[in-house]
Amino acid sequence: MRCWGTFLCGLVVVAGAQSWGQSGGLRFPETVEAGTAFSVLTTGSGEATLYVAGPGDALRRKIQLGQSIAFGQEDLHNAGHYVVFLVSGSSTQSAQFEVIPSRQPATLSFLAKPSRLPVNLSNALSGVVYVFDVFRNLVLQPQPVSFELSDSTGHAQSRTATSHNGVAWVKMNSAAKAGPAQFQAVAGNIREKRVIQQVPGDPCSIRMSARGSGHEERVALETEPVRDCNGNAVPDGTIVTFTETYQGGQSTVDVPLKRGVARTEMPARNGAVISVASGVVMGNEIRWSGGL
């Protein structure tokens, strides 16, 4: 802790004494790719202390003037602007350079939204990829990124986008067939996958039937298997509302679909009109005249 405090104070003092920029014989390359080994030749003789400070990285080394300063692959890996000070006795040399991200993508942060959506929607699924190098620097150089959405039947749609400032994005359509779909993004040889649930849409043409139940005063109601307009089975748990309207009153019951159908019993009243609906979708109506 004390060491870093001394180091930072030293930097402040040196920065105050020297104007920022290249001075003396210290010659650093203007740009260095993150994770690249390189060396810098120094002039003069005797011992000196080298300070290197950048975003998230700081180094201090004792060096011999007149020899090369070698930086290994792991020394400087955070992309950004770096400053260098070489302090020997009362003289100080300084330099600046940029560490740039590696050109080779190493990881992708892939945001696929939404992760659950109804079938058959146009441009409803967005995929956004952030391209990072091996040191988690955002790769700013344009990179081709390919996206592929494949459903359980094997049908796939593809798009390609080029990253701008490290980000590439596309919009995809959801398939007509419900089920899990695999959404993958590929940049270089890096591949990232997400699973998208493509779920049935609103129920389509709900149909129910009525019959006398075991109890004389009750009528048993049951829907046919409820499907959306693309033929996908509406998931169990979806609420179906039965409404029985008669002179002077009504009865209702909200029933969840179980094994694809909704069934219930309601009071049997001759002349009553029984309707069925789910959400904002209406189904058929039955006039109950008893004992059918």
Added chain:
Amino acid sequence: MTGGRFLAFLLAAATVAFIVIGTLWPNQTGMSVADSKARLMGSASSPEDAVNNLMQQIVRRNWEAAYSSLANKGEFTESEFIRDLNGNYGSLRTYANLDGFDVQPLHATADEAQVSANLRWASVVGTFDDQRDLRVVRNRDSWQVVWPIVKEARMAPQVIPVNYLRWDVIYRGAEDDWGAQDVEGPHVRIVAMHPVDRGGGVVILGELLNEDVVPAFVTVKATLLGSNGAALASEDSFDKISHVLLPKQVSPFRIDFRKVRLSEVDSVRVQPSTSLVAASADPVIGIEGQKLNPVPDPSLTGELVNQSGQVVNVAHVIGTFYDNSGQIVWVADEYPSRALLPQTPVPFTISLPADVSSKVGSYRVVATSFSSSRFQ
């Protein structure tokens, strides 16, 4: 010294006088915590006294004394009497206290009288009334209440098969990368919204649809905006909504603003918020015999029928009322005080403002349930 003796004598005399007054004319207001018209307990010299005495014992939960004072205690046990008043199965009634009562004599003969008693129970969700018409009979020199016991129907022992359907949620872990996939929140949509001027305030009425395939926990927040775009007030729907919506389920909501006039409001911002919630598709509750009753006591009455096999401890009934053009004109609710036993109808009454009842052309009722045996 003389002054001190006089003061001591005065205090002693006053003490004796107060004791005599208190003995001859005891203070009844302190006793009647529930009803200012209640009389001190003792032998019931009139039908009203008998009912008052009984109500006082119920207020104090002195069940033994209340039961022993009844004329027809041979017809039921003390436990049945307690269950009739105090509920069971963890119903709303089991958490309620008798907050007050009104006694109204209907008619009387020399040996029998009819007295109407309205019991006001206080619970965490408000008060509810329990109206009982009591027959009171003379037994030698005193009067005794014939308690109209409401015995709960009991289901025959049976097995009710239920295809239990529920949803559980697994979220991504805290250690996952920010770009890692997480479960999608439920999608809901407001399908109707109507602000009305009511009692000098503003009431926002509306309906909310869960258009997703997963259950949603929903709340609705409304903000009233003035002509300059500034927020005048912000409120949420609290309990005038069904908070857990299963897929494709619709719930009404009502948000009350008591201190803002509709004329001050330029626009209304309504924001539903949702989160995924573990939920169960059962129990199914039928709402049968719904009937709109006109003035002088405008209300919607009906019966809740628990079609599943588990006991519902507390039910919540919410009614949405529309005019003839389909516009929402009111949303009201009620918590029935009794638990819903399987296949056993429980009546409910949703009160309506008189001016609203004349506009109602149609209505829609939903019921939600709370069961202590179910994790939700």
